[in-house]
Amino acid sequence: MAKALNTKTLPILKTILHMPDINEVVEVLSDGLKANFAEVSVDYVDCPDLTKEPFHLASSGLGGNPHLLDIGGVSYLLPLVNREKIYNLADMCKVLEVEPGFLLGAGAGPWPHLGVNCEGVINLRVENGKVDQQTRIASISPTTAEKGTGSCKLEVLPQSETRSALLVNLLLSQGKPGKVLRVVCKKRTGTLDYIAAIRQCLANKYVDKCIGLGGAFVLKEGKSKHHIMPDFSKIALNSNADVEDWLHFFDMSAPMINLGTLVSHDPGLDLRLQHFHAFSQHGEGGHYHIDTTPDTAHYLGYFTLAEILVRVDRPPETLDFGQD
Numbered sequence: 001m002a003k004a005l006n007t008k009t010l011p012i013l014k015t016i017l018h019m020p021d022i023n024e025v026v027e028v029l030s031d032g033l034k035a036n037f038a039e040v041s042v043d044y045v046d047c048p049d050l051t052k053e054p055f056h057l058a059s060s061g062l063g064g065n066p067h068l069l070d071i072g073g074v075s076y077l078l079p080l081v082n083r084e085k086i087y088n089l090a091d092m093c094k095v096l097e098v099e100p101g102f103l104l105g106a107g108a109g110p111w112p113h114l115g116v117n118c119e120g121v122i123n124l125r126v127e128n129g130k131v132d133q134q135t136r137i138a139s140i141s142p143t144t145a146e147k148g149t150g151s152c153k154l155e156v157l158p159q160s161e162t163r164s165a166l167l168v169n170l171l172l173s174q175g176k177p178g179k180v181l182r183v184v185c186k187k188r189t190g191t192l193d194y195i196a197a198i199r200q201c202l203a204n205k206y207v208d209k210c211i212g213l214g215g216a217f218v219l220k221e222g223k224s225k226h227h228i229m230p231d232f233s234k235i236a237l238n239s240n241a242d243v244e245d246w247l248h249f250f251d252m253s254a255p256m257i258n259l260g261t262l263v264s265h266d267p268g269l270d271l272r273l274q275h276f277h278a279f280s281q282h283g284e285g286g287h288y289h290i291d292t293t294p295d296t297a298h299y300l301g302y303f304t305l306a307e308i309l310v311r312v313d314r315p316p317e318t319l320d321f322g323q324d
């Protein structure tokens with residue numbers, strides 16, 4: 001069984017993120033998102049209980065010491081996999097001293113658990129050393145299926161399995177109730193996906209400043225495009241075309257619950273600009289790209305701004321492909 005790397009010895013770099021006035025952010029998104037959606041409503045509200053329908057999260061809120069974690073990177077997956085890169089996420093809460101720790105987001109699932117590569121939809125709470133693991137993993141079934149012939153297999157990780165691999169993008173908080181941004185968008189009229197649209201608004205307004213945001217959104221109606229990684233390629237993947245050819249794509253049906261993070265700008269830390277993975281109550285899950293039914297698309301999202309960005313185990317080199 002492949003062992004996780006010792007979290008205490010991983011290289012960690014902490015940066016303070018820009019925290020603009022929240023009312024200004026509400027205004028910026030309210031105005032800016034109209035370029036991409038016919039109906040937009042953005043508010044700063046009390047977080048509903050996210051453990052409930054339709055979110056099914058391990059904690060009720062997103063509040064309390066919010067951090068963004070960008071762990072590993074694409075160059076541990078491509079051109080060929082680096083099998084040493086296994087991280088223990090429960091230990092991250094301990095090392096970063098966030099207690100209780102609630103982690104949500106997108107990453108490569110624990111391939112040693114499944115025996116093959118998979119997508120991780122991280123949804124994990126740790127309190128007093130006790131783990132509430134509600135992370136889902138999505139994989140291709142059967143694992144050897146040729147592209148276009150397999151289906152999605154979605155399962156909940158066992159409580160004892162808190163590993164992830166290669167690259168992970170997380171919001172870490174204490175999972176407390178509190179105020180959050182609520183972003184509702186309906187009927188997509190532009191070309192950007194929901195998260196890219198939010199990111200674009202922030203990047204346009206706060207030029208050269210890094211704003212980080214994490215949370216959950218549900219596609220309530222319509223369908224969305226997701227990919228699931230098959231098992232690791234034995235042939236080196238050297239371009240976006242190679243990666244596109246390798247990934248398995250699916251059109252998945254609402255409601256899809258998407259968890260992840262975005263940053264408005266990379267201050268030179270080899271950050272993933274946006275990364276959301278989805279799960280559902282009907283057996284589908286995977287990496288979010290965009291809705292495929294723009295006329296009926298209906299998004300409801302709750303997000304928090306993060307105060308601190310933590311870059312963990314940054315790869316020695318940055319790849320200029322495979323970042324989508």
Ligand SMILES: [Zn+2]
Pocket residue numbers: 106107275276277287288
């Ligand atoms: Zn992904």
